[in-house]
Amino acid sequence: xxxxxxxxxxxxxxxxxxxxxxxxxxxxxxxxxxxxxxxxxxxxxxxxxxxxxxxxxxxxxxxxxxxxxxxxxxxxxxxxxxxxxxxxxxxxxxxxxxxxxxxxxxxxxxxxxxxxxxxxxxxxxxxxxxxxxxxxxxxxxxxxxxxxxxxxxxxxxxxxxxxxxxxxxxxxxxxxxxxxxxxxxxxxxxxxxxxxxxxxxxxxxxxxxxxxxxxxxxxxxxxxxxxxxxxxxxxxxxxxxxxxxxxxxxxxxxxxxxxxxxxxxxxxxxxx
Ligand SMILES: NC(=O)c1ccc[n+]([C@@H]2O[C@H](COP(=O)([O-])OP(=O)(O)OC[C@H]3O[C@@H](n4cnc5c(N)ncnc54)[C@H](OP(=O)(O)O)[C@@H]3O)[C@@H](O)[C@H]2O)c1
Numbered sequence: 204x205x206x207x208x209x210x211x212x213x214x215x216x217x218x219x220x221x222x223x224x225x226x227x228x229x230x231x232x233x234x235x236x237x238x239x240x241x242x243x244x245x246x247x248x249x250x251x252x253x254x255x256x257x258x259x260x261x262x263x264x265x266x267x268x269x270x271x272x273x274x275x276x277x278x279x280x281x282x283x284x285x286x287x288x289x290x291x292x293x294x295x296x297x298x299x300x301x302x303x304x305x306x307x308x309x310x311x312x313x314x315x316x317x318x319x320x321x322x323x324x325x326x327x328x329x330x331x332x333x334x335x336x337x338x339x340x341x342x343x344x345x346x347x348x349x350x351x352x353x354x355x356x357x358x359x360x361x362x363x364x365x366x367x368x369x370x371x372x373x374x375x376x377x378x379x380x381x382x383x384x385x386x387x388x389x390x391x392x393x394x395x396x397x398x399x400x401x402x403x404x405x406x407x408x409x410x411x412x413x414x415x416x417x418x419x420x421x422x423x424x425x426x427x428x429x430x431x432x433x434x435x436x437x438x439x440x441x442x443x444x445x446x447x448x449x450x451x452x453x454x455x456x457x458x459x460x461x462x463x464x465x466x467x468x469x470x471x472x473x474x475x
Contacts, residue, residue: 208237209260210459213249214267217241221473222265225452228472229464237262237460246270250277253294253301263459264294264301265452268396271305271335278303287369288339293455304458307336308343310451311392311420311444316347318446318470321390321416323347329378329388330354331404332395333361336420340394341365345373353378353388357395357404380406387412391433398425403432411438420444446470 212222218241226239244252249270256264266274271290275281278291279300285291291303315321328349330337333356344352353376354362362377369375384407391410397403398421411417417433417440419426426443433441449470457463 208262209240210237210263210265211240211242211256211261212265212267213242213244213252213270215243215245215269217243217267220267221448222267222452225449225469225473226456228469229453229456232464232468233460233462235460244270246273249273253277257296257300262296263455265455266292266294275303277301284308284339284342287342287372288335290335290339292339292451293458295458304455305339306451306454306458307339307447308341309454310449311340311418311447312343312347313450313454314442314444314446315390315418318450318466319418319440319442321418321440323349323390325350326389327351327387327412328353328390328392329383329386329410330392330394331380331406332356332393333358333365334394334396337394338365338369340392340420341369341375342372344392345369345375349390351376353383353386355380355383355404380404383407383410386410388415390416390418391438393417393419393421393429396421396425398428401428403428408436411436414439417441418444420447422448445473449473 220241275291280302282304285303285305288305293304294301355378359379366375366377417438419429422443422445430441
């Protein structure tokens with residue numbers, strides 16, 4: 204194994220991260236050798252740490268909360284997906300620094316369409332939340348051709364800003380939670396972090412169309428409040444974001460290693 208086979212996820216906190224397990228499983232499934240660790244890094248340490256890691260020969264990183272936005276600014280170049288999201292979750296080593304990418308949107312769309320069999324084309328889709336994750340999934344969702352893509356957030360100004368910034372990529376309808384009253388959606392995606400404190404966004408009732416689907420970017424305990432709410436509101440199908448986590452990791456692995464690992468066995472093992 205060379206220095207260039209060293210990777211890590213950087214966050215704070217990061218002890219709960221499943222990324223080391225996922226990437227170790229991907230590498231094993233492909234007969235590749237690599238080292239993937241998790242490092243807790245404070246926000247003001249991210250810049251110096253990335254410089255040091257580059258000098259030490261590390262090959263790539265995943266960034267998680269709270270580093271995705273600041274990390275984007277620290278990259279010497281960014282992919283289109285990273286520019287659209289204003290956030291990076293994957294850093295790829297270049298000769299002189301780090302190239303930032305964002306694989307969250309691709310991971311979500313892959314989980315929805317390939318793993319869960321959810322068609323987005325022609326559907327009315329609502330994204331809840333306007334943080335880095337929400338912003339990262341909007342353009343990939345638009346690319347699937349929904350009939351409508353709306354975004355609603357607790358802070359009502361953020362959806363307006365995001366819709367205006369992403370206007371060149373298509374029409375995103377900015378909404379407030381309260382103004383959703385009376386509307387129906389085929390797919391409602393929770394991209395808030397409310398579940399981490401046992402909460403859900405304050406929404407009007409009856410938002411799901413017949414056969415409506417709920418998807419929470421969160422997984423584990425943090426996904427429980429939204430999934431319970433969605434079921435009680437009559438959603439026909441509910442899913443957490445574990446599949447997205449595995450799929451965004453597979454996208455990152457592909458960017459680093461040139462091959463996209465199969466994901467089904469890893470997802471099944473995590474669920475097991
Ligand atoms: N499965 C995956 O692979 C994956 C990938 C990325 C992210 N995620 C998850 O997605 C979530 C969002 O991540 P992020 O990076 O976008 O976080 P973020 O930038 O901190 O944004 C948090 C969002 O949640 C909203 N929010 C927080 N508490 C709320 C509450 N009690 N009620 C209503 N809205 C609330 C915030 O609204 P305000 O603007 O009003 O504060 C904001 O829109 C996180 O829980 C993260 O773990 C999962």
